[in-house]
Amino acid sequence: MKSGTVAVIGKANAGKSTLVNVLVGEKVAIVSPKPQTTRNRILGVLTRENYQIAFADTPGLYRQRNALTALMMKTAETTAKEVDAILYVHDGHAGLREDDIALMLRYFRSGTPMIVAYTKIDIMPKEKIPAEIKALYDAGMTADVYPVSARKGQNIARLEEAIAALLPEGEPLFPENVVSDRSEKFMVAELMREKILLKYEKEIPHGVAVVVNTFERHENGAYQIDLDIVCEKKNHKAILIGKQGAALKEVASFARKDMEKFLGGKVFLTVYVKVREDWRDKGSLMKEFGYAPEE
Ligand SMILES: Nc1nc2c(ncn2[C@@H]2O[C@H](COP(=O)(O)OP(=O)(O)OP(=O)(O)O)[C@@H](O)[C@H]2O)c(=O)[nH]1
Ligand SMILES: [Mg+2]
Known part of the structure; x- marks a missing residue:
């Protein structure tokens, strides 16, 4: 069986927690339209017959203004280093800017296997997606990119399978009835x-x-x-x-x-x-x- 942990990384408000909730099938993390909603690392566990994925939802990458936000950024950084794979969440609706490409490249080059979820496609023009994916590839970010909508459930099953395929063989880390590490x-x-x-x-x-x-x-x-x-x-x-x-x-x-x-x-x-x-x-x-x- 495949089993491992996956850091869910991306800018604040990208849709990380929404995606984790949809993948796990239960609400394990709160969601809001304001950036910096998530403050702690939260594990959401998905167990299937052939694999178990422990998603580590993290605080979004954003400006540091105080000790709390500095700690939040550190949480995201350390989590990304301690996992079997990275699920980089990009808000497709917000557009693809230079700093998005730079951030993705940074995690892609860290050596940890990575997949990109290109999310919120339900509220963006679909025809923009191929050109943006090409821009990523041209910049050297050659991880697989999955256009998804967490809100509409589009392409989620395919993303899940792709993530599972990145994990090592091993025993499950959590009992099958556990969905979160939080009380x-x-x-x-x-x-x-x-x-x-x-x-x-x-x-x-x-x-x-x-x-x-x-x-x-x-x-x-x-x-x-x-x-x-x-x-x-x-x-x-x-x-x-x-x-x-x-x-x-x-x-x-x-x-x-x-x-x-x-x-x-x-x-x-x-x-x-x-x-x-x-x-x-x-x-x-x-x-x-x-x-x-x-x-
Ligand atoms: N239309 C649409 N909205 C989405 C989708 N996924 C998330 N959202 C919205 O985007 C906003 C941010 O979602 P979150 O899941 O809280 O984002 P996050 O990346 O966890 O944010 P932080 O914890 O602040 O870093 C919320 O208003 C969500 O409802 C999606 O697939 N489609
Ligand atoms: Mg969040």
Whole structure:
């Protein structure tokens, strides 16, 4: 059987997490239209009869502005070095620029087998694809390129087979019922962050961390979840809460529904908003909020 790990690498907002979720067949990573949604390396595991692929979703390659984003870039870099193959995700809809070619070449030349997923083809003119693939080949990037749409499920099965073919022979790394290396508690915090990313303007969610303080399952199958939304400025706290708490109530209820779907039980959710000035530049706070270098 083929078995191994695959780093999912690409620019921020390229569609990496969406693609991992579609390949794995379950939501293992949150998704949003804002860049820098993913902050941690998240494994999504796909097990078939003849192969097991452990996809390591990574934070998108983007500008570094603080200690948190620097850590995110490092996570992507180290993950790419520790895997059997790289799945480079390119947003076809965003066009192919010089820096895209340079980035792809850099990973292609690292020596790790690589495949390119040319994604979001459902929202771009198809006739552009061959010329762009040719430009890549002319530049020396000769990895196989798979035009796909994660949203429409186009060409996903073929991409999956091609990835499996790159992996070494070996025993599966995970039991077949495992789809992620992350806990339910982690996913619950991420679902809260996803709804914040969707509801608020971007400087707010980028400065937010979610800390789950209570995660209990009662005998009747219901969950008690208490969490803190930590933001970095007082005025952000006011925006998060909104007039008479209306904004917070709405975003919490939105998150609670998703948590119930994910956990398969009723959720009682309590949410507090806290301020920790500039936590994204303070190593000890980052660690407390779940952002430390991956072992
Ligand atoms: N139309 C279309 N949109 C897509 C597709 N794949 C992803 N998207 C959208 O692209 C946006 C970014 O998707 P993500 O999966 O969060 O991207 P990412 O690369 O993980 O982003 P970061 O974690 O920030 O690096 C979201 O709004 C997705 O819905 C696709 O195949 N087609
Ligand atoms: Mg992501």
